[in-house]
Amino acid sequence: MHIPLSTATVKWLSLEDNLKKCSKNPNMSKSKKIRHLFDKKIDFANNATFELPTEAFVLPKWSIPSFQNDKAELNRTKSLLNQFNLEEWSRHTKHRDPSSYITRFVKQKFHPELVTQAWCKFYECLCSFNVIPKEAITSSRFTSFHLCEAPGAFISALNHYIASQGLDVQWTWGANTLNPDHEGNSPQEMIPDDRLLRHTYKNWYFGSDFTGNVTKYCNHVDLVEKIHEKVWLVTADGSIDCSSDPGNQESHVEFLHYCETLTALALLKPGGSFVLKIFTMFEHSTICLLYLLNVCFGKVSLFKPGSSKSGNSEVYVICQHFKGPQVVEKIWPSLLSPYKSGHFVDKSMFDLNKINPDFLTQLLHISRFFMQKQIEHILDNIRFFRNASQNESGKVHQIKVYVANRYINKYKLKSISRHLKLVPTLDISQFFSNEVKKINFVNGVAKFDAKNLVQVNPTLDILDVKLGEKFTQVKSSRFCDNLPKLNFSNKMKSHGPLYQLVANKLGATATIISLDSPFESYYDFQKDFFYKIFHSKKRNFLIVGVPLLTNFLAGVMYILISCFSHVHVHQNGCIILCGGDLAKIAPVFATVEKRYRSVPDCGILQIVPPGLLYSNNFFDFVWNYNRLLQFLNKC
Ligand SMILES: C[S@@+](CC[C@H](N)C(=O)[O-])C[C@H]1O[C@@H](n2cnc3c(N)ncnc32)[C@H](O)[C@@H]1O
Known part of the structure; x- marks a missing residue:
């Protein structure tokens, strides 16, 4: 008309x-x-x-x-x-x-x-x-x-x-x-600057699908x-x-x-x-x-x-x-x-x-x-x-x-005094830094003291499980730059040379998690990653060429690491965790697993508050590991 x-x-x-x-x-x-x-x-x-x-x-x-x-x-x-x-x-x-x-x-x-x-x-x-x-x-x-x-x-x-x-x-x-921590949201639509958000997380609502x-x-x-x-x-x-x-x-x-x-x-x-x-x-x-x-x-x-x-x-x-x-x-x-x-x-x-x-x-x-x-x-x-x-x-x-x-x-x-600011303890205007400390490899291995990376012996209080829309593809990630280039090659998979090397040496005593089987969606892959750890009866873990792109994966790693004393990253793309006492984290993972069973239609998008993952040492660790994989894929 x-x-x-x-x-x-x-x-x-x-x-x-x-x-x-x-x-x-x-x-x-x-x-x-x-x-x-x-x-x-x-x-x-x-x-x-x-x-x-x-x-x-x-x-x-x-x-x-x-x-x-x-x-x-x-x-x-x-x-x-x-x-x-x-x-x-x-x-x-x-x-x-x-x-x-x-x-x-x-x-x-x-x-x-x-x-x-x-x-x-x-x-x-x-x-x-x-x-x-x-x-x-x-x-x-x-x-x-x-x-x-x-x-x-x-x-x-x-x-x-x-x-x-x-x-x-x-x-x-x-x-x-739009939730900057929902990896199914595209970076073109979002403003990733979370200087205020990360310090006022409880005030933010991301809805029932967490997007x-x-x-x-x-x-x-x-x-x-x-x-x-x-x-x-x-x-x-x-x-x-x-x-x-x-x-x-x-x-x-x-x-x-x-x-x-x-x-x-x-x-x-x-x-x-x-x-x-x-x-x-x-x-x-x-x-x-x-x-x-x-x-x-x-x-x-x-x-x-x-x-x-x-x-x-x-x-x-x-x-x-x-x-x-x-x-x-x-x-x-x-x-x-x-x-x-x-x-x-x-x-x-x-x-x-x-x-x-x-x-x-x-x-x-x-x-x-x-x-x-x-x-x-x-x-x-x-x-x-x-x-x-x-x-x-x-x-x-x-x-x-x-x-x-x-x-x-x-x-x-007029100016206002510091104690009246939204985040009185920090100058958030200065706090936005992408500087990541590089990790040092000695004879091909970088060694980390777990207690410098994560909180040891976490209790159930550490959990902040968020459910939401399952996503098939990671469109954004806090834990790496140049996301599209993270296209992982065969060398990390079970028929690839790196996997074979690791499997021959340590396979009998360790649970090996790699990008082996093709998965339909990222959601399926994450669930599989979690269940491999959850069901494992072994005290050693090898994470072979798996990029830790999401809050969920980084959160699972955060909790897993907390029951080991050291973490080793091998220069050819492998995280090695030896001699952990998994009983310490069993109740935490059991609670997450219960959520998986109770909500088959939803994805689990986060298990610990993102702020915890951004604490400098752990963040640097994850970022460097992802960067290493990026580099290995280019070679
Ligand atoms: C111009 S910015 C807002 C700036 C904000 N008022 C400030 O003062 O900092 C627009 C925001 O809208 C968000 N946005 C766009 N589409 C949205 C949607 N469908 N649901 C929720 N947020 C959305 C973007 O991610 C971006 O953060």
Whole structure:
């Protein structure tokens, strides 16, 4: 269905007008633009008159020509960039981004934890709106939940805001994100930076399948069940890499935004706030989502923080005064139906005829406001790309310094004392290091004292078993780099020379575990690995060429090693464990085995907390071993 929308009331410049405007007066509105960098916000008016349609996802998809024309216009502007070399262009836009010093200045002057651009953007949201509801402050108890949140800069910004404003509230927070410790998650989708996550692990929820994927309905249900007390604030900052199809960014993220929104509505207390990142607003999916939010919240605003790059489409929807779940109660089952099936079918959330026309007029105006600013910025960048000069460079620097200082003054930034930080005992900003100590081989063997690697004599308390989605292939691993190159060759297998050598010498007294039999999925392989150890009656073990890529395998090794006094790694890819007292760890492995029997449909993804595996010596040991195997495979 195509329904035209009158554009008479909206002042709109076409691409041609824009180009003319920019080239006539190049310095046109520079100072004005900088002044307005921090004023990009618009509220929806009169949303109390917007009524919720009585059904959802019933009628076929629709589009509105005026919105679609704008989409074409924006894409036409973006396509002007195709003529430039991507790397040169990114360097140029980064150089010309007026907000690009903000993060650096904030970091240098106030040393907050985990300062990123996201930190600066959310800090602006906090300072510009009553995102923390007044009722929460009055009651002295504030709760928040953060969806799609790794690495966690929103949480850090919120903590900094509460502490520096001296808000007298007891704050509890939780968060969700694609789990960087689920090796079935692809690294392209995730942010692996776990500086905050690893120190606040108990606050993070990865759902019933342990992937952390908020678009899976099972994880939504699990989350809503586990968060017993509804929260005052939900943030949702999810995004998906759309660089291969930038013209359709909105369609790529629509399902994620819908899932984030439904989860927020299920988690919020009446009176609560919701902050959602979106991009453009041209498609039926975003139009309906914004309509839904306008019906559910007393006030809805769109905000592009000054610290957000002017050349991109990202804006934050700031929703305040949640009216409570009863507002959507009647259509909730139908609203949830795509969530349950895992995708949108060919239907729009609402019938276009049931959406208040005033809302559509306002939205068109709002959408054009942000789009116009984005187009102006892109064209400005193009003009300067062609006419770059030394003089211009100096000016850009001055503008960036001015903008960063303005940010700091406008939002009255202050430092907070260390004891008020999320992780008071450590400087997590400095803590992200990939430096791994190399192991030394003497006469082809590296020897480790087990008590320097692991906690000896572990009790059942060490266990933190996590079940979840079985995965067939390891897509990411904390324990090695260059994962795709870990393609293990035959020499490690039972007919290979290394295995034969080891088997001849030690086979009679040791349990040998190798990559021998082909396995259908990584899950099967891990289970087999565990059961070989669990059923072993021998006191010696040889691990021959098995890469320890997952939290599960590393966890099993962690516990196994704890009953030996020494670990030897042979330069040809073999871990040797001799004379262990397996009785010491029998109760621990028996508990894991019980879980295997009780949950045949799930995988065991972790048996000890990841933090334990990242303790330096053990991590170095595993990393070096995997690197050795990588090297051997290349030879
Ligand atoms: C822009 S980052 C969030 C930054 C965060 N707000 C901060 O301040 O540090 C987007 C995050 O969304 C996560 N994400 C993307 N798709 C997701 C999904 N389906 N479920 C859960 N998290 C997802 C990504 O892994 C990434 O960590």
